[in-house]
Amino acid sequence: MRPLLCLFGLAGALWSFNVVPLFWLDAPAEDVAARILINDRFKPDTLTDILARLSEGKTSTILMPAFARAKAVVNIRAAEEVTKSAFQDGDHYMDVAEAQVRSALNLNPHDSFLWLMLYSVDTTRNGFNLAKLDLLDQSYATGPLEGWIALRRNRIALNAFPTLTRATQASVLSEFAEMIDANLIEEAAANLTGVGWAWREELLAGVDKVDIASRQRLAKVLSRDGIKVRIPGIEESERPW
Structure with missing residues (x-):
């Protein structure tokens, strides 16, 4: 019995040795990833330092999904920054980022952001x-x-x-409406007047159930930018133009 207990004790010690460094890194890594997801900006040197710290963590036989996800997000941002700067090792950063995203997806198969990043990369x-x-x-x-x-x-x-499935198109339209409802007015307006301009009728038709105050704010932002469109539920007399 005693040898068996010793064996369990040794196994526990080895598990702690491998996994505790990941617990230590997990919280700051997730904090950085969260900041990246809301589009906080980092200096290139800061991202390099963060990646170095993440790489120092021992690889555990029980790799934590949250840590893998955070590491993938940081690598994606680093690759994006390098690509913008046209560094000669941009391809290398993209290779690493794609590998990290695929690895994280193996542990987080229901993570919608990682699927988006794999498509984007x-x-x-x-x-x-x-x-x-x-x-x-x-x-x-x-x-x-x-x-x-x-x-x-x-x-x-x-x-x-235009190349998406009908189901995904419907999700895109619903997402646009949700952005307005969530008061992401400037971002929604930029999407509408930019890449979504060809689909403006479909996009605006989908906002009919959005809170009227949010629709009015959208109308105000579009008016400010000189854009005249028909927004459901906003009468001509209510429009700020």
Whole structure:
């Protein structure tokens, strides 16, 4: 019995040795990932330092999904920043980011943001590909209405809107309406007047159930920018133009 207890004790010690460093890294990694998701900006040197710290964590036989997700998000942002700067090792950063996203998805298969990022990374590297739209479909299927994801996803999806399935198109339209309802007015207006302009009638038709005050705020923002469109429930006399 005593040898068995010793064996269990040794196993526990080994588990702690491997996993505790990940627990220690998990909280700050998730904090950084959360800031990235709301589009906080980091200096390139800061991201490099964060990645170095994450890489120092020992790889556990029980890799925590939250840590893997956070690491993938940080790698994505680092790759995006490097690509913008046109560094010569941009391809390397993209390779690492894609590998991290795929690894994180193995542990977080229902994470809509990771599916979106896999689609985004592939599109950035290889251009638009109809065969990859299932990644975008999967993002909407696993998380159709998530405000912080909508900030990035709605714009990306509108770029591919006519090629999406009917179900995903409906999700994109609902997401746009939810952005307005969540008071993300400036972002929704930018999507409407930018990549979504060709689909403005469909987008605006879907806001009929949005809170009237939110629709009025949208009308005000569009008027400020000199954009005249018909918004459901906003009469001509109510419009600020």
